[in-house]
Amino acid sequence: MPTGETRRPRLKHTSPVFGSGETLFVGGYGEVTEITDETGAIRRLLQLLDGTRTVSEVHEALSADFPEVTRQDVDEAIAQFDDARFLLDASHTADGVLSPHELARWERNINFFGSYARMDDNKYDQQRKLRDCRITLLGLGGLGSHILLDLAAMGVGHVRAVEFDRVELSNLNRQILYRESDIGQEKLPLAVERVREFNPHIDIEPVSMRISSVQDVEKVLEGADAVISVADRPKMEIAKWVNEACVRAGVPLITGGLDTQRAVYYTVLPGRTGCIECWRRHTFATDEVSGALLQEKRDRQIGGDNAAFTPLVTMTTGFLIGELTRLVTGIAPPVAAGRMMELRFDDYAMAESERWERQPDCPVCGTSGTPATSPALATAH
Known part of the structure; x- marks a missing residue:
């Protein structure tokens, strides 16, 4: 997994930025987030999140135009965007996860999974889980x-x-x-x-x-x-x-x-x-x-x-x-x-x-029910 210094945050194509003046809107999935941006620093930050820069490089480029913005400010903003699922980590790839044929056949699936992903997630892993x-x-x-x-x-x-x-x-x-x-x-x-x-x-x-x-x-x-x-x-x-x-x-x-x-x-x-x-x-x-x-x-x-x-x-x-x-x-x-x-x-x-709830005296599962432990299942636990 990429570390904080090797991550390359990228704004998802499903989270476009629009609006003018001091108000930005980031939209997707039927919901739009409104962000107040009095100085223009947030708009510039979002432009820099194109997957080609590490977080340090993003801060360096941003501070050239907005020297008052600290690295901590950038880290906190990226964390908030990640919580909102606006970002992917461009350093994640399909190498060793899916074949070129699988990438092409299930491209639309992968884009769907990407809409749920955070930067810690590799969207290609979800398709691999289905395959396996x-x-x-x-x-x-x-x-x-x-x-x-x-x-x-x-x-x-x-x-x-x-x-x-x-x-x-x-x-x-x-x-x-x-x-x-x-x-x-x-x-x-x-x-x-x-x-x-x-x-x-x-x-x-x-x-x-x-x-x-x-x-x-x-x-x-x-x-x-x-x-x-x-x-x-x-x-x-x-x-x-x-x-x-x-x-x-x-x-x-x-x-x-x-x-x-x-x-x-x-x-x-x-x-x-x-x-x-x-x-x-x-x-x-x-x-x-x-x-x-x-x-x-x-x-x-x-x-x-x-x-x-x-x-x-x-x-x-x-x-x-x-x-x-x-x-x-x-x-x-x-x-x-x-x-x-x-x-x-x-x-x-x-x-x-x-x-209904699990019944303690159920003759089928009350005392002998084996917890679901299938390794391919992510949420049965």
Whole structure:
């Protein structure tokens, strides 16, 4: 990491400076910061932060025009700009982090990560983290087909994809990797082939399996940094199996789906947040009506209503892979850890639907939950 004397602060292109007279504005991401600059020294300082000078050289150049400005003044101003995420350190490079091909393919990703970076951060590291992480994806249906393609587009390097089903005509209102000519064929090889065509550098491990137990899930967790579960059959059991397996293995679980007119998702961080069984117990203890309905659904094996509309599918996909990005890169904390987030189609308003804590007496995670320790995950700790 560059030291204070070798750093070369550079104002981000996403933080342009505008305004005239004694007032400056530094803008970006829908927010604008107003700065009073009575002497013009701040405007000149910002001009000098072009990534070609060390801090000492910046002060030297600035003091030629404004001799009253001290090195401490410059240090403090740069620290404030860095806190506001206006700056990058131009001495950080992609050397040894990403290949020229990766730099070109994921240039826009890297610029996005750069918008979150401070001078201590190397924006190229975030793309490397995506490349190096290992994800288990359960299900290649409405959500899973979108997710697999989007993981490849994001530059996730390793995906273990689990599916057993075949293509049906009714799938094609939302399952984007399949065609009418595929009806009756297995989804898994079709999905893998088409995603590899899109990104030949992704490592996809196909697993043809219908999940029917905790042990089945455990088989596909080995080496995984996180699980995205969008498998939905058997409806009332698969969440239980996936939850228990992820807690045992200490692997973070990101999951969600469609509930007719709304999209929902939540995240379980084993040993840190409550698990799905904690949520069930919380519901039974605090909401008698919901608990009774949940039990009746379980007893009668009542699943969903088979309603699925592409706009909500696409939105849910974004929520799930966005949560994965936050976990892997650490650019922001996970949004849905220990709570269910929902978006309703009527107004696209995002809200917290339910929240639950880890239950000390939970038979799944209360005493044996292994803390999420996947090395590729930045914020699961």
